[in-house]
Each structure stands twice: as C-alpha cells, then as structure tokens.
Amino acid sequence: MTIPYHIQIRDPLTEKEIQSVTTVIENCFNFLDTQLNHWNPSSVISIFNKSKAYTQIHFDSLSIPLFTFANKLFHLTNGRFDPSRQKLIQQWKLSLNADMLPRTENIEQFNNISWKNICYKCNSFYKENDLIALDFDSISKGFLVDILVEELKNKGIQNLLVEWGGEIKGYGTKSKTSPWKVAFSTDGNKVLTVPLFNTSIATSGLHQQLWAIEENNSTNLYSHLILNETNRPIEVDKALNQQITVLNKSCMIADGIATAALLFQDQDELLDWIKKIKIEYKQTRIWLNNKEIKSHD
Numbered sequence: 001m002t003i004p005y006h007i008q009i010r011d012p013l014t015e016k017e018i019q020s021v022t023t024v025i026e027n028c029f030n031f032l033d034t035q036l037n038h039w040n041p042s043s044v045i046s047i048f049n050k051s052k053a054y055t056q057i058h059f060d061s062l063s064i065p066l067f068t069f070a071n072k073l074f075h076l077t078n079g080r081f082d083p084s085r086q087k088l089i090q091q092w093k094l095s096l097n098a099d100m101l102p103r104t105e106n107i108e109q110f111n112n113i114s115w116k117n118i119c120y121k122c123n124s125f126y127k128e129n130d131l132i133a134l135d136f137d138s139i140s141k142g143f144l145v146d147i148l149v150e151e152l153k154n155k156g157i158q159n160l161l162v163e164w165g166g167e168i169k170g171y172g173t174k175s176k177t178s179p180w181k182v183a184f185s186t187d188g189n190k191v192l193t194v195p196l197f198n199t200s201i202a203t204s205g206l207h208q209q210l211w212a213i214e215e216n217n218s219t220n221l222y223s224h225l226i227l228n229e230t231n232r233p234i235e236v237d238k239a240l241n242q243q244i245t246v247l248n249k250s251c252m253i254a255d256g257i258a259t260a261a262l263l264f265q266d267q268d269e270l271l272d273w274i275k276k277i278k279i280e281y282k283q284t285r286i287w288l289n290n291k292e293i294k295s296h297d
Helices: 015-036 044-050 061-076 086-097 104-108 137-154 251-262 267-280
Strands: 005-009 118-121 124-127 160-164 167-171 180-185 191-196 199-205 211-215 218-227 232-235 243-248 285-288
Touching (some): 086 104, 086 232, 137 160, 137 167, 137 199, 167 180, 167 191, 199 251, 251 267, 251 285
Antiparallel strands (some): 005 160, 160 167, 167 199, 199 243, 211 218, 218 232, 243 285
C-alpha cells in the first residue's frame, strides 16, 4: 500500500491513546492489503482472480459492505460501473504501456463478461467464468477511509479528519468553533470551501492515469477507465466530463458515484441519473467539471 494517508486528530492524545490509534491504523491497512489489494499476489482477491470458475472463495465478513455497494452501483448504472473486469483492464494497460493497442481478439473475449457472472452468499463467492477478476480500486480507498473513521471513533476519538488518496472524511470538528473544511476550484477558477460535518468528499478524474497513443497520424489520449459498451478506455479529448467531485456521508459511496458518473457518455442520461442518485442517497452534492449540479438542473 504505497499511497500516503493523512489523519488529523483535534485533541491531544496520551501515549496509550497514540499506541491504540497506531494499532487501529495498522490493522485497517492490513485488512485491506490481505483481503482486497489485487496488487498483493497472496491477498484473498488475488486468489479469487486466479481461481477457476465455480471455485468458492471466502472473504472476511468486513468486506461485505463493499461487495453490497458494488452490486448496487452496478445495477444503478445499468452495468456501466463493473468491478469484475480487471483482466480486461490489464489487457489494455499491458498494450498501452507498450505504446500500442491490444489485438481485437484479446478484447472481444470479454464481450459477455460482467458482474452478473459473480455469485455469492454471505461471504462465500465464486465466478461463472475464468475471465472474471475483481478490481475495487475505484471504491476501496473510500471504503477504507470509512472504516478508519469508525474504528477510531470506537476508540474514543471524536474529532478527526482522514484522507487517503484524495478521498476525505471529517468527523466532529476541527476546533470548538470551526468544522473541518476542504477547498477545491470550481467553474470560473473560483475556490469553493466545503465544511465536512460528519461527511465525506471524493473526486475522480480522467487525468489520474493517461496514455498517449499514435493512431492514423494523430495522437489519442486514453484514460484508465473502460467503457463497457465498447470495451475501450475513455478517450480524454472526447470525454463528456474530465473530473467529478461528490459529497456524501459515506466516503465509499462518494468515491463510487464520482467514478460511475465519469462512465456516462450522454449528458442528458447523466443528469437524469444524478437526479435518481440524489433520491437514493440523500444530501449528496455533485460537481461536474467543478460546476455543482443542483436538483433542478
């Protein structure tokens, strides 16, 4: 786990409390690494990804909220958000890193692969096709931020701010008179300051990972997000939106909505979807390209 994290705690801690907080942090990151980090070859998710179809794999029960939300977001987006296609992503990255496009037959084999091919009951999972592989990178940072805040609250920490990989959650207040706040640029290069009253903020953008590929005497810029309709990465210059920021009580939900919204290729469909999301998840705020989308938009 190489992405740095930052945790601010308002009130001074005793030496015993420091040790307790340190243990909580280590345990939370160890949980994510051993269960859901597909970069760790011995993690449970890596074992699942390498397993044959219909082989049952057991995840820790603490992972279930993440699976439940991923399933819900898959259906809310009509399959646009799909964390079961890690091998397709891998095919593209291998080729893009070599400054080339993948062979058509290597991509077409994933045409009928989706989250629908995953079956689970309680914390036991199996897949119906060998090509299924899981990648929760788009929601796992927010998921861990939620867990860290809850575990630290359970240790009596009542005023804290947790950030990991740009996903942020505030609980309690920064001082007795001031809430935790985050600031980011909005449309017109204005800076918007948002208070985090026991809530979270997450941002997803197409410029987090980029590949420039020469095609037909021109350069196409590809992002890290795959469109399921085409099995191709989003081309940045043709993208509907470049960056999306979401405010929600849950950092995992904010993280997932921000990523999912980038996968829409029609603005009217996206705005209709945002209206449904705001009904499904109350008090959610969403900024497209740093412009907030109000309920009446």
